[in-house]
Amino acid sequence: MTEVHGTVAEGFEAVREEFAAVAEEAGTQLAAYVHDRRVVDLWTGEDVTGDTLxxxxxxxKGAASLVAALLTQDGVLDLDRPIVDCWPEFGAAGKDRITLRDVLSHRSGIIGVDDGLSADELAxxxxxxxxxxxQAPHWRPGMAYGYGGFVTFAVVGEVIRRITGRTLQAHFTERVxxxxxxxxxxxxPEDREDRYRTILASLATPxxxxxxxANVPGPNSLLGxxxxxxxxxxxxxxxxxxxxxVRERGQASGGGVGSARGLAGMYAAAAFGLHGRxxxxxxxxxxxxxxxxxIGGDLVRGASSAFGLGFEAKGQQYPFLSARxxxxxxxxxxxxxADPITGIAFGYTRRRFSFNWSYPxxxxxVAAVHRAAVSRRTGKAA
Known part of the structure; x- marks a missing residue:
């Protein structure tokens, strides 16, 4: 069993045991809040602490979606306004009716470009x-959905920049x-680089x-x-x-850096408030x-999944959570x-990839945190 560092609140001891049983030795972190109180703060790994990034x-995308939600809440963004109203060039090749709602729900058909985006461009x-x-859409907008892995929030960010004059990243820093x-x-920031620990490749055999x-679609498929x-x-x-x-620019679809504490705290701040705010x-x-x-089959990834606006619908993934x-x-x-109904905010990171993107x-x-939170609230086992 992996050596575990950190603390849990009374009633969450079973979460520590579960974490020890499944944690990746190369480095993992787990944090959880119940409303505005942190109840889990754990980590493993020789070169990892609770402050590691x-x-x-x-x-x-969760952080970027939070910015879109805040600006919608402020009345700055209109989710159903065609993007071309603020970004005329975007209307080329049949994209003139696409809205932010289409993009955030992965229904726009905009998933990449036909001749590819280099790693440098994707930064x-x-x-x-x-x-x-x-770029032309890869399917008729609105008729199906497919996950825009590396590009979705470049579109959202460009709309935000054109409407507000400031980047999505700047809004996130100052508002969140x-x-x-x-x-x-x-x-x-450069002065926090010393806390960054590299992502490690899978240990899968050749x-x-x-x-x-051998079973992954080809390079020019929708997934490719x-x-x-x-x-x-x-x-x-x-x-x-x-x-x-990538880290310096904070590309809004996949270039973020954080810790489990940070992720759990972000969702607690979004749903419940923190530090008296x-x-x-x-x-x-x-x-x-x-x-x-x-909801349903994803044209890009093949599997069935469910999305709200930018966010994944976690109640579909973990049925013991609420629909919200x-x-x-x-x-x-x-x-x-975050689960606004049960009062849980959850954050988890790991340094080593799984070769098949599967993280059981x-x-x-999540189940262990949920059980502990419910038991603490009701006095009964979940």
Whole structure:
């Protein structure tokens, strides 16, 4: 069993035991809040502490979605206004009716570009947006959905920049990260680089990796376009977060950096409030962004999943959570969400990829936190 560091509140001892049973030795972190109180703060790994930062990949989308929700709440963004109203160039090739709601719910057909985006281009949302402006959708907007892994929030960010004159990253820093002193960054400052720990490749054998890649669609498939496989060389996802340019710019679809404390704290701040501050989101805004907009088979990834606006619908993934739970996982194995009904905010990071992007420990850890929270509230075993 892996050596575990950190603390849990009374009643959450079983979470520590579950974490020890499933934690990755190379480094993992787990944090959880019940409303505004942190009740779990654990970590493993020789070079990892509770303050360690690492790449959070698509958990970045949760941070970016929070910015979109705040600006919608403010009346700055209109989710149903055609994007061309503020970004005329985006209307090329049949995209003139696409709205932010389409993009946030992965129904726009905008998942990448036909001739590929290099790793260097994918580090910069402004470059991605420029390339996407001329790109035709990969299906008729609104008729189906497919996950836009590396490009979704470049579109959202360009709309925000054109309407407000400021970047999505700047809004996140000033509205979310700094007021709540959160270790989640869309743009990691140079003076915090010493806390970053690299993402590590899978330990899968060559035979296991060959068997996995033999079943992956080709580079010019929808999955290939969405995940940068239609470039030469194909995008190396492990190297992506370990590139200083990616961390510095904080690409809003997958370039974020954070800790489990930071992720759990971000969702607690969004749904419940922290440090005596009110929640970032009103109940009405949280409900709108958590409400399922997209469900069923994903044209890009093949599997069935469910999305609200930007956020994954976590109640569909973990049925013991409420229908209003919202959050986002990431490729290296991060997971984070809030459940406004049960009062849980959850954050998890890991440094080592799974070769098949499968992280069964999520189910066990989320269930353990939920059981402890329910037992503490009701005095009965969940």
């Amino acid at each position: 690492t790449g959070i990949y698509s958990s970045t 910069d949302d402004a470059v991605i947006a420029q390339r996407l402006a001329a 990260r700094e007021p709540f002193d959160l270790d989640v960054y869309l743009g990691l 035979e296991e990796q060959a068997a996995f890649w 376009v969405a995940y940068g496989l239609n470039t030469d060389p194909p995008l190396d996802q492990v190297a992506f977060a370990n590139t200083r340019r 009110d929640p970032l989101l009103t109940a009405a805004t949280a409900t709108e962004f958590a409400t399922i907009h997209t 739970a919202f959050g986002h996982a990431g490729s290296a194995g991060s997971e984070a969400f 420990e999520h189910d066990r850890l």
